[in-house]
Amino acid sequence: MTKTQVYTDIDYDKEGKQQGYLRIPHSRDSSGWGNLFIPITVIKNGRGPTALIVAGNHGDEFEGQVCIMKLARSLRPEEVNGRIILIPALNFPAAKAGKRLSPVDGKNMNRSFPGERQGTMTSIIAHYVTHFLLPISDIILDLHSGGYSMQFIPCALMHKVENPDQYKKMLEALLVFNAPIGFLMREVAGEGLLNEEAEKMGKIVIGTELAGSGQVSPTALKIAEVGTRNVLIHFGLLNGEIITRESQGLPPTRLVESPNRKDYVMSPADGIYESFYELGTEVKKGQPIGQVHFLDRVDWEPEEVRAESDGLMICRRGPGLVERGDCVAVMARDVKNSGSWIKE
Ligand code: CA
Numbered sequence: 627m628t629k630t631q632v633y634t635d636i637d638y639d640k641e642g643k644q645q646g647y648l649r650i651p652h653s654r655d656s657s658g659w660g661n662l663f664i665p666i667t668v669i670k671n672g673r674g675p676t677a678l679i680v681a682g683n684h685g686d687e688f689e690g691q692v693c694i695m696k697l698a699r700s701l702r703p704e705e706v707n708g709r710i711i712l713i714p715a716l717n718f719p720a721a722k723a724g725k726r727l728s729p730v731d732g733k734n735m736n737r738s739f740p741g742e743r744q745g746t747m748t749s750i751i752a753h754y755v756t757h758f759l760l761p762i763s764d765i766i767l768d769l770h771s772g773g774y775s776m777q778f779i780p781c782a783l784m785h786k787v788e789n790p791d792q793y794k795k796m797l798e799a800l801l802v803f804n805a806p807i808g809f810l811m812r813e814v815a816g817e818g819l820l821n822e823e824a825e826k827m828g829k830i831v832i833g834t835e836l837a838g839s840g841q842v843s844p845t846a847l848k849i850a851e852v853g854t855r856n857v858l859i860h861f862g863l864l865n866g867e868i869i870t871r872e873s874q875g876l877p878p879t880r881l882v883e884s885p886n887r888k889d890y891v892m893s894p895a896d897g898i899y900e901s902f903y904e905l906g907t908e909v910k911k912g913q914p915i916g917q918v919h920f921l922d923r924v925d926w927e928p929e930e931v932r933a934e935s936d937g938l939m940i941c942r943r944g945p946g947l948v949e950r951g952d953c954v955a956v957m958a959r960d961v962k963n964s965g966s967w968i969k970e
Contacts, residue, residue, distance in 0.1 A: 667698035674708020678763035685720025690769025772838020781807035803853035839944035882958035888934035
């Protein structure tokens with residue numbers, strides 16, 4: 627049995643609704659024997675799959691946190707067939723501070739997986755998720771937004787996993803989320819991600835990028851709420867009808883990918899970034915998409931930023947200030963054949 631420093635009075639096998647905490651030793655100057663309490667809700671009713679739904683993996687991404695808190699309050703056990711585990715703010719210290727990274731150890735939760743039992747706070751939380759929550763879950767929803775630094779057209783996303791059966795189930799879940807964009811990702815962000823850890827275990831794993839810029843976008847929140855419910859209905863965890871985009875008078879989910887590093891445009895300099903376009907604009911390779919202004923050299927011409935690939939601008943820089951190397955735009959192209967990498 628794997629050990630953990632996390633203690634909880636939640637019994638994952640108990641029927642009904644439990645609201646409690648994951649408690650982690652948090653010894654500090656002001657509280658020698660103190661604990662960090664991370665809220666968790668578990669709703670179990672009879673047989674059925676288990677869905678783990680988390681947000682606040684990055685603390686400055688708020689739509690998912692609000693979506694899960696509302697679900698945690700409203701869901702009643704008799705509505706559920708199976709088990710739903712809800713954690714609105716996984717990196718709790720980061721969420722309390724409204725920061726991407728944890729103020730306790732400076733770590734990025736979504737680069738800390740699989741985590742370490744005797745690591746720092748963020749790593750201890752990741753270790754618990756890896757060894758105690760992922761193994762008992764069938765479906766994992768990790769709700770992200772653009773955070774303070776980025777803004778997205780709200781999208782559901784997934785990785786291109788190689789197992790055809792897993793891929794097919796994930797793609798169905800992605801589409802049933804009914805977001806404006808379905809984003810098929812090859813990761814450029816680095817290693818240590820929650821979703822990659824879950825994918826390795828063969829789980830059905832879906833993420834989101836819901837608006838961002840450190841706000842709670844009403845449009846993105848609605849998409850998250852409808853999408854999360856749809857996924858739970860799709861897997862039989864809730865009864866009810868899936869709310870399609872068509873039934874809301876909206877065009878179908880547009881399936882896109884950004885497979886190349888050139889699809890991620892980085893700022894060439896420090897300064898103020900001026901985007902020439904709003905999200906959702908179609909741009910061509912070589913087209914100027916923005917420019918960086920130099921605050922202390924008004925006599926200098928701004929430095930032009932060009933798209934390095936054709937595509938739909940699905941993401942852009944949130945705040946005006948940029949540093950060299952900051953992502954200022956992401957270009958995506960339509961997926962021609964979403965089944966093309968399934969080995970039949
Ligand atoms: Ca994120």
